[in-house]
Amino acid sequence: MNTVGIVGVGLIGxxxxxxxxxxxxxxxxxxxxxxxxxxxxxxxALDSTVPSVVDLAAMVDILVIAAPxxxxxxxxxxxxxxxxxxxxxxxxxxxxxxxxxxxxxPDLAFKFVGGHPMAGSEREGLAGSDPGLFIGATWxxxxxxxTDVESFSVVRELVSKLGAQLLVVPPVEHxxxxxxxxxxxxxxxxxxxxxxxxxxxxxxNLLRLAAGGFRDMTRIASSHPDIxxxxxxxxx
Numbered sequence: 001m002n003t004v005g006i007v008g009v010g011l012i013g014x015x016x017x018x019x020x021x022x023x024x025x026x027x028x029x030x031x032x033x034x035x036x037x038x039x040x041x042x043x044x045a046l047d048s049t050v051p052s053v054v055d056l057a058a059m060v061d062i063l064v065i066a067a068p069x070x071x072x073x074x075x076x077x078x079x080x081x082x083x084x085x086x087x088x089x090x091x092x093x094x095x096x097x098x099x100x101x102x103x104x105x106p107d108l109a110f111k112f113v114g115g116h117p118m119a120g121s122e123r124e125g126l127a128g129s130d131p132g133l134f135i136g137a138t139w140x141x142x143x144x145x146x147t148d149v150e151s152f153s154v155v156r157e158l159v160s161k162l163g164a165q166l167l168v169v170p171p172v173e174h175x176x177x178x179x180x181x182x183x184x185x186x187x188x189x190x191x192x193x194x195x196x197x198x199x200x201x202x203x204x205n206l207l208r209l210a211a212g213g214f215r216d217m218t219r220i221a222s223s224h225p226d227i228x229x230x231x232x233x234x235x236x
Contacts (some may be wrong), residue, residue, distance in 0.1 A: 001157055002026060005060035005084075007075055008054055009040040011121060012090050014026045014129030017045035018233065019162050022131055030056045039126055062154050065089040073100035078124030080108040086151045088115045088158070092170040092178055106197040114142035115172060116178070117164060132163075139164035142171040149211035 001216045005024045006013045012193060017027045019046060029046040030053055031037050037049040050056040057063055065075050069091045079087050091097060094114040097186040102109040119137035139159045143152050159166050162232070169177070196214075 001154065001161070003028065003060045004158070005050070005056040005063040006046070006066055006080075007031070007056065008038055008066035008068075009045055010066065010125050012117065012119075012121070012133075013064070013126050014040055014043065014045040014126040015021065015119075015131060015133040016064060016066065016113075016162065018043065018129055018131035019134060020158075021047065023161050028056055028059055031211065036055045036126060043126065045126070045129060053078050054082040057084035060084065062086040062088065062158060064158070065091075067091075069093050069097070073097045073104075073184070076101050076112055077105050080105055080111055084111070086111055086113070088113045088141075088155045089115055090115055092116055092182060094174045098142065098171050099145060102144070106146075110146050110148040111146075111151050111167075113152055114174075115155060115159075115202055116140045116142070117162075118163075119184075130165050135163035137164050138167050140167045140174055142167050142174050143173065143228055146225065164211075164219065172194065 004020055006017050006027060006029045009029050009031045013029070016027060016105075017040065020027050026047050027045070028048055028050050028147045029037060030050050031040070037046070041049065050059065053075060063084045063086070065072050065077050065079070065087065065090070065176055067075055072089045072091045073096075076087050076089065080101075088096065094116065098112070098114050101112050117134055117137060117139045119133050120132065121133065139162070141155060141159070143150070156173075157167060196210075220224060
């Protein structure tokens with residue numbers, strides 16, 4: 001693995017890029033926000049930028065999609081159509097994405113390996129990226145009976161380079177498990193915070209009374225709200 005492409009350079013995409021570059025891998029990137037691409041280069045997440053997904057797909061050994069869940073299937077299909085040798089993603093929902101790719105491009109779906117790093121941060125976006133984010137973290141891969149052995153091997157090598165611990169789980173089982181350990185806790189934390197904030201116009205006493213238990217339960221409520229509607233709608 002000499003060259004990796006990343007679509008989407010936020011918290012996860014930026015962390016992947018920074019970690020891979022520390023191992024000597026060349027990292028190219030595309031994002032629909034040109035300013036974010038420049039920031040990614042300045043932070044050391046990318047060696048260089050590429051003007052489109054199509055261009056990126058033709059230049060890499062593996063393409064990693066670190067975009068919101070609602071866009072992953074379309075980007076994967078575009079990448080596969082453009083000749084990407086292997087495609088993976090980091091979305092927190094797997095079965096609907098894989099089903100869409102296998103349904104729309106059954107001739108190319110064998111090159112796609114669904115992935116989900118169980119790592120994150122309360123810090124948002126590229127500024128919160130960390131090359132050590134995945135060290136020791138569980139990284140789930142969700143191959144299907146049609147997944148190519150060589151494609152899986154390439155993604156497994158990527159996971160190893162990032163220092164993560166591999167866990168192989170079927171897509172449907174993955175979605176059921178993360179609904180319990182990730183998605184439901186997020187909804188509970190966000191709901192608790194919303195109820196607390198709306199309970200009183202004057203938050204002074206509320207904040208003074210909020211101790212460690214409240215802070216622990218609501219910490220993840222600070223994660224970026226824009227990503228959660230797609231995740232919840234996809235994992236039903």
